[in-house]
Amino acid sequence: MRVVIVAAGPAEDIPSLQPFMEEKPVVIAVDGGVTVLAQQGLAFDLAIGDFDSLGYKPEGAIIHPAEKDETDLELALRYVSQHYEATEVLVFGATGGRLDMTLQNVYLLKQFPLVRLMTKREEIRFLQQGQYDIKADQYHYLSFIPLVPTRLTLQRVKYPLTQHDVPVGGSLTVSNEWTNQGPAKVTVHTGEVIALRSLSDH
Amino acid sequence: MRVVIVAAGPAEDIPSLQPFMEEKPVVIAVDGGVTVLAQQGLAFDLAIGDFDSLGYKPEGAIIHPAEKDETDLELALRYVSQHYEATEVLVFGATGGRLDMTLQNVYLLKQFPLVRLMTKREEIRFLQQGQYDIKADQYHYLSFIPLVPTRLTLQRVKYPLTQHDVPVGGSLTVSNEWTNQGPAKVTVHTGEVIALRSLSDH
Secondary structure (H helix, E strand, O other): OEEEEEOOOOHHHOOOOHHHHOOOOEEEEEOOHHHHHHHOOOOOOEEEEOOOOOOOOOOOOEEOOOOOOOOHHHHHHHHHHHHOOOOEEEEEOOOOOOHHHHHHHHHHHHHOOOEEEEOOOEEEEEEOOEEEEEOOOOOOEEEEEEOOOEEEEEEOEOOOEEEEEEOOOOOOOOOEEEOOOOOEEEEEEEOOEEEEEEOOOO | OEEEEEOOOOHHHOOOOHHHHOOOOEEEEEOOHHHHHHHOOOOOOEEEEOOOOOOOOOOOOEEOOOOOOOOHHHHHHHHHHHHOOOOEEEEEOOOOOOHHHHHHHHHHHHHOOOEEEEOOOEEEEEEOOEEEEEOOOOOOEEEEEEOOOEEEEEEOEOOOEEEEEEOOOOOOOOOEEEOOOOOEEEEEEEOOEEEEEEOOOO
16 A cells, blocks of 8 residues: 655655656645645645644644644654555655755664655665665665665676675765666665655756 | 855755855865855855866866766765864755756765755754764754664753663654754764754745
């Protein structure tokens, strides 16, 4: 089951949501995400937030106080993990506003590794130890940002690595690309990384 | 001595640079940063990059090949640390484009803790163990994103903390605010955090 969560990030960073609605996902609006969905002519199954900036409380919404220790998105992700058997959670509108919120939301992936943050140009996910096949789909670049010192093997990419130690803060694993041999094969031997697929700059 | 580095991030994320030029800093253009400076009618002392997208090599530039293991910004920061006695390094144009590059550049701060990334709305710095006074200046929000499990004390802020353990991926330390008692007093007892000052949303 797919869950689509829409938060209140800037509209210019949010793609058309219609293609993600075809599998009839559960749709959750986080606070101002109600407006984002309305602008795209889409309905939500559930709304979560304090709705301070919205100016009204959507019918049936789960209301949280404005001053709290967790963000609305974090509350929404916790709700999803408690109430749904999700196999895929796509989050829109969680990037592109204040950079502290964007970073915060990227780190949230560590708590919820099923989740992918979606922008108009990128898909962002968290990889812990394990093996992964990552397809190119429409994307051009494949980047890995280690959160801790990490040992990586990258196969079927333009710049392969074998059991390579990648420090935090280096640039070696940014802007890799697929070959035409199919999905990239990624092994995180130790450590944890953020993996990003990005569209071409051109 | 202040060093100002200008990279090629989207123009809409780069503030007017003139106010930062008053102390006659060393000005370094990183690749397309040459264009950003030219658009603001400003000169550079040094240019570093591969200049592939610029279409010409600026006179006296330090040229690097396009395919390399380090980003142009990383090379520029290394050059600065080797050639200048900088007390302050401000980097513009390192955020707001591809999110993998933005994240990469935030992590670069770990290697170069003197550096601050500047956007039109934020200032981003890296704090390791130690005590810091952080002024409000024109900013409204003060956020801390732990990169590893961190113990923090925050004083003179709206939501103070005392020797508090802050996990990676939580939201507790996002969107704090100053009181009117002067600079926030921040103690990183153990761990490391990204500290961000942000303008108000309004």
